[in-house]
Amino acid sequence: MSNSPETPTPDSQTPTQVLSTEVTQNVARDATHDAAPPAHRHVSNAEIWARRMFLITFVLLCTLLGVFLIVLPWRPEWTDNPLFLGHPSVRAVFGNPFFRGLCSGFGLLDLWIAISETAHYHEDF
Numbered sequence: 001m002s003n004s005p006e007t008p009t010p011d012s013q014t015p016t017q018v019l020s021t022e023v024t025q026n027v028a029r030d031a032t033h034d035a036a037p038p039a040h041r042h043v044s045n046a047e048i049w050a051r052r053m054f055l056i057t058f059v060l061l062c063t064l065l066g067v068f069l070i071v072l073p074w075r076p077e078w079t080d081n082p083l084f085l086g087h088p089s090v091r092a093v094f095g096n097p098f099f100r101g102l103c104s105g106f107g108l109l110d111l112w113i114a115i116s117e118t119a120h121y122h123e124d125f
Helices: 016-036 045-074 088-095 097-119
Strands: none
Touching: 045 097, 088 097
């Protein structure tokens, strides 16, 4: 008889030991799949230009909307328009400085998104 601990045979393992062994094997297998470099596929010039044009359009839209939302709430046209003539309570909400500041904050967020998308664009094909 040896004093070394015996390794359990598959028949003598408890369900918890079997489950932990399977999880360990799955984690090890997933780690090897994650370590493999991604396969590079050929990207056509049309796809590259489509991504560039989408980025330009998206950044332009975010920039215009951002500037619009920063400036317009503080102009008289924001509350003095025909849409609010029959609705004084809605006009009061839109005229509230807190609401105007909230709209301007969304404008700043739009500008931040435009700058961020422009700065983080990369072509890795």
